[in-house]
Amino acid sequence: YNRCKSMAMDFYVKAGELAAGGKPFAVATVVRVEGSSSARRGSKALIDHQGKIVFGWVGGGCAESAVRTGAVSCIEQNKSLLLTLDMTDEVLGVGMPCGGKMDVFIEPVLPKPELLIVGHGRIAETLAGTASLVNFTVTVNDPGASRESFPSADRLVTRDLDLSETPMGPNTFVVIATQHKGDHLWLQKALAQEAGYVALIASAHRARLVLDYLLAEGVPAEKVARVESPAGLDLGAQNPEEIALSILSQIVALRRGGSAKPMMQREGAEEKAAGEAAEQVIRECDTGTSS
Numbered sequence: 001y002n003r004c005k006s007m008a009m010d011f012y013v014k015a016g017e018l019a020a021g022g023k024p025f026a027v028a029t030v031v032r033v034e035g036s037s038s039a040r041r042g043s044k045a046l047i048d049h050q051g052k053i054v055f056g057w058v059g060g061g062c063a064e065s066a067v068r069t070g071a072v073s074c075i076e077q078n079k080s081l082l083l084t085l086d087m088t089d090e091v092l093g094v095g096m097p098c099g100g101k102m103d104v105f106i107e108p109v110l111p112k113p114e115l116l117i118v119g120h121g122r123i124a125e126t127l128a129g130t131a132s133l134v135n136f137t138v139t140v141n142d143p144g145a146s147r148e149s150f151p152s153a154d155r156l157v158t159r160d161l162d163l164s165e166t167p168m169g170p171n172t173f174v175v176i177a178t179q180h181k182g183d184h185l186w187l188q189k190a191l192a193q194e195a196g197y198v199a200l201i202a203s204a205h206r207a208r209l210v211l212d213y214l215l216a217e218g219v220p221a222e223k224v225a226r227v228e229s230p231a232g233l234d235l236g237a238q239n240p241e242e243i244a245l246s247i248l249s250q251i252v253a254l255r256r257g258g259s260a261k262p263m264m265q266r267e268g269a270e271e272k273a274a275g276e277a278a279e280q281v282i283r284e285c286d287t288g289t290s291s
Contacts, residue, residue, distance in 0.1 A: 014055040015046055015109070022111045024049045026071035028058050028104050031082075035100030039063065047071035047106075058104055063087065067104055074108040081106045112137045113255060116166055116195075118186050119177030120144055122240035123201060123247075127175060128153050130248050136173070141166050163189050173197040173251050175231065184210045191223045197251055199231035201243075233260055 018025045030043040038060045045056030051068040058067050063085050070083045083104045115136040117124045128138045132152040140150050141157040150156060157165045163185060168174060174190045174197065176183050183200060187210060190198045200207055207229040214224050232246030233253070253260040 011044055011046070011056060018046065018048070018054070019109060019111075024075045024108065024110045025054070026074050026106050026108050028056075028067050028071060028106045030058055030102060031105050032103035033100065034102070035087075039102065049075050059085075059102065063102060063104070067106065070104070070106050071108075074106045075110070078108055078110055080108065111171060113196075114139060114172045115251070116141065116168065116172055116174045117177065118142065118174065118183075119179060119181075119201075120149065121177055121179065123244050124175070124177045125149050126241045126244035127247060130244060131251075134248070134252065139166055142178075168193040168195040170194060170196045173255075175199045175201065175247060177201040180206060184213050187214060187227060188217070188219065191219060191226065197254055198227050199247060199250075200227055200229040201231055201247075202229060204230070 015025075015027065026047045028045045028047060030039045030041055033039065033041050039058050043056070043058050045058045045067070046054050047068055048054050049072065051072045053064070053068065058064065066085055067083065070081050074081050083106060085102045085104065087100050087102065113136050115127070115131040115138050117128055117138065117140045120140075120142045124140070124142075128140060128150050129152050131138050132154075137155075138150075138153045139155040139157065140153045141160055143158050145153075145156045145158055147153075147156070160166065168190055172190075172193075172195045174186075174195045176186045176190070176199065178186065180202065183202065183206075187198065187200060191214075200210065202210065207227075211224055211227060211229070214227075215221060228250065231250070232243060233250045235242060235246040235249070237243045237246045250260070252258070
């Protein structure tokens with residue numbers, strides 16, 4: 001009992017370390033075992049984003065490879081998976097007849113998405129506050145940033161002469177509101193570091209000048225096309241608060257894979273698709289063409 005309790009504590013300590021490091025990982029748990037299996041129900045493993053088991057055990061050669069592959073897929077898609085492993089058949093199963101079946105639930109654990117706001121102003125302030133409410137880590141990079149203006153921001157960067165204080169990646173959503181001060185440099189950095197979302201708040205004239213500059217500097221056209229300017233969804237926004245809402249709405253839709261269409265339209269389309277599928281089945285049955 002004490003050994004099992006110690007292993008459980010070690011498991012959660014390791015999971016805490018991975019989470020604190022800001023790296024994505026997955027938790028795999030054996031939830032059902034039938035027949036012969038080297039793992040027991042309740043066995044757990046921690047798997048990093050490269051598919052390496054960093055702690056725990058969910059079975060040997062029969063299951064490990066399939067679980068690792070499933071974990072990588074879960075992390076990439078940010079979706080949980082119930083994986084059924086048939087180890088009784090070398091051809092139809094997971095490649096080695098161990099003699100049992102096993103269900104493994106795999107759950108991704110991803111770091112909070114980061115909203116990086118470069119610049120200041122009412123749009124930036126509102127965006128920072130609203131993003132905190134929907135569980136983003138908020139970083140503001142601006143020489144004049146203060147706690148009074150950005151009370152909910154997780155981090156304020158006020159000295160960054162070489163733009164090195166805020167590294168970016170696929171989980172970083174960047175909104176540039178520098179009011180024409182160095183916006184071209186920030187865009188180059190965000191695109192080069194493959195930020196997940198890049199938006200420029202600027203007039204149409206200024207945006208065109210900046211984007212043309214990037215193209216002239218050799219930034220590939222497909223990368224320049226990623227820049228959202230005007231930023232946000234078309235909500236008919238007329239003030240800074242509404243513009244901030246439209247930008248955050250676009251970010252959430254992108255992150256969650258939403259269509260940004262009215263819910264009634266989406267539900268109507270789903271019902272229509274389901275109806276067409278059912279009608280097709282009926283027609284196939286009536287004509288005898290169903291396989």
